[in-house]
Amino acid sequence: MQAAEEIVRGNVTGVQTSGLILFAERDKYMKLHWLVISSSLLLIFTTGCQEALTWAGANLYQAQTKDPELKTGMQLILDGLDASPRIRVGYLPTPTLGTVFSGPNDLGRHGYCPNLSERNGIVYTCKAGAIDIGHARKAADWTLFLAAKCFKQIMKNETEFPFRLYEPSRYYVTVTYPDNWKDMSRPEREKIAYEVSVGLGRYLAFTAVTWHEVITWFGFKSKGLEPEYPSAFTWEETFSNLFGTHVAALAIEDAEHVYNEAVTLAFDSELRRLDIQSAGVSRHASESVKGPWFTGDFYWIAMKKRNFDLGLDDGCVTPILIPSVSECEGTQAESFPVPELDFVSQYGFSVRFEIKPNIWEGGAILDIAYPDGHKGKKRIEPAVHYPPIMAHIRKQAIERYGPD
Numbered sequence: 001m002q003a004a005e006e007i008v009r010g011n012v013t014g015v016q017t018s019g020l021i022l023f024a025e026r027d028k029y030m031k032l033h034w035l036v037i038s039s040s041l042l043l044i045f046t047t048g049c050q051e052a053l054t055w056a057g058a059n060l061y062q063a064q065t066k067d068p069e070l071k072t073g074m075q076l077i078l079d080g081l082d083a084s085p086r087i088r089v090g091y092l093p094t095p096t097l098g099t100v101f102s103g104p105n106d107l108g109r110h111g112y113c114p115n116l117s118e119r120n121g122i123v124y125t126c127k128a129g130a131i132d133i134g135h136a137r138k139a140a141d142w143t144l145f146l147a148a149k150c151f152k153q154i155m156k157n158e159t160e161f162p163f164r165l166y167e168p169s170r171y172y173v174t175v176t177y178p179d180n181w182k183d184m185s186r187p188e189r190e191k192i193a194y195e196v197s198v199g200l201g202r203y204l205a206f207t208a209v210t211w212h213e214v215i216t217w218f219g220f221k222s223k224g225l226e227p228e229y230p231s232a233f234t235w236e237e238t239f240s241n242l243f244g245t246h247v248a249a250l251a252i253e254d255a256e257h258v259y260n261e262a263v264t265l266a267f268d269s270e271l272r273r274l275d276i277q278s279a280g281v282s283r284h285a286s287e288s289v290k291g292p293w294f295t296g297d298f299y300w301i302a303m304k305k306r307n308f309d310l311g312l313d314d315g316c317v318t319p320i321l322i323p324s325v326s327e328c329e330g331t332q333a334e335s336f337p338v339p340e341l342d343f344v345s346q347y348g349f350s351v352r353f354e355i356k357p358n359i360w361e362g363g364a365i366l367d368i369a370y371p372d373g374h375k376g377k378k379r380i381e382p383a384v385h386y387p388p389i390m391a392h393i394r395k396q397a398i399e400r401y402g403p404d
Helices: 002-008 023-047 049-061 073-079 133-155 186-217 237-253 259-273 279-287 342-347 362-369 382-401
Strands: 122-125 129-132 160-163 170-176 350-356
Touching: 073 133, 073 186, 073 237, 073 259, 122 279, 129 133, 129 237, 129 279, 133 160, 133 170, 133 186, 133 237, 133 259, 170 186, 186 237, 186 342, 186 350, 186 362, 186 382, 237 259, 342 350, 350 382, 362 382
Parallel strands: none
Antiparallel strands: 122 129, 160 170, 170 350
16 A cells, blocks of 8 residues: 555656667677576586576576566566566475475575576475475566556556466456546556556466466476476465465565565565474475375375365465474464455456466366356356366365375
8 A cells, every 4th residue: 555655646766678689788698698508507516407497598588687676566566577487496395306495594585587596495384384485486476577467457448468377378367447447547547556456466376376286287297298297286385376475465565675685585584484494394394294195206206195275265275284393393374365356346346367278188177167068168267167176176186095
């Protein structure tokens, strides 16, 4: 609200960039490419090939995106972003090949664009269990990006606009405006558009990254050959995604720090509030549930424990705690509220959000959403269809792994 009031008072200045690489910048740009290559080789030896290659690709893609280092979250929403969030490496919450475990002092500085400071991995907290920091960061940055996209489209009076993440699925947002929208002054519309966009950013980001979990459960492989079914709805996944949108909301409210710094501070304060443990405790916690929660390793891992809680029943996601962590004895899980769509009605708006699968596995999902037949129906509406889809997934999980 305070940020929105600043808009009305006219205290926000936009910064526009041309996006053109001038001839004078070519030498600097080529030097950046060589720096990326050499830094990537260093990262291969320190963090592994997957992390290094992901970092390198993102650096080349986002080489000209500097605004998150220069502007607050509010300024970025008002001015827009010229590049979507980068891909980050996520980890299984298991002590298996490739998993990195981290502690409170291991995470570095957040970077919407790649930097040499940011580190990720699985952390363990007493109040929220395991959290995949890479997935939380991804959800945070998508929250910001989608809030900025919504603000731009609403201020243009668009009634429908699409977006994509990184899988082939396409997302559609349909907006119905208040009857008196065009009669309002521009500052009034900016104030309302900002508040609506921040809330929509959280909802769209959480719902879209959840869709990734859904399609990987049904067999989608975003990396081609590598199976991703074991990573679908792992016990830390849904909460990690929700936690990222929560951190983004805190960072966007921070008017004193540029976005990357605000996210860094929000992660640090919230993780400490949730009682984050050392990397050693995080690893030991995962090792303690080998057998009952998972078996095997790497490509041959069988993930038995999942968290299918999307807040569809009570509006909250409750994280799963590992029971054998002595450092956290007696601690209760802290539930977090999920973002909802109906908040827009208080501003006179209505919003419909749909997903067009665009993947081979989409037919099976549409069959569940439309049990009477989906001929001519090519979109999923999460607000309507997530409950039956998740009920189907839960039933399959019980059949495969038992009720626990």
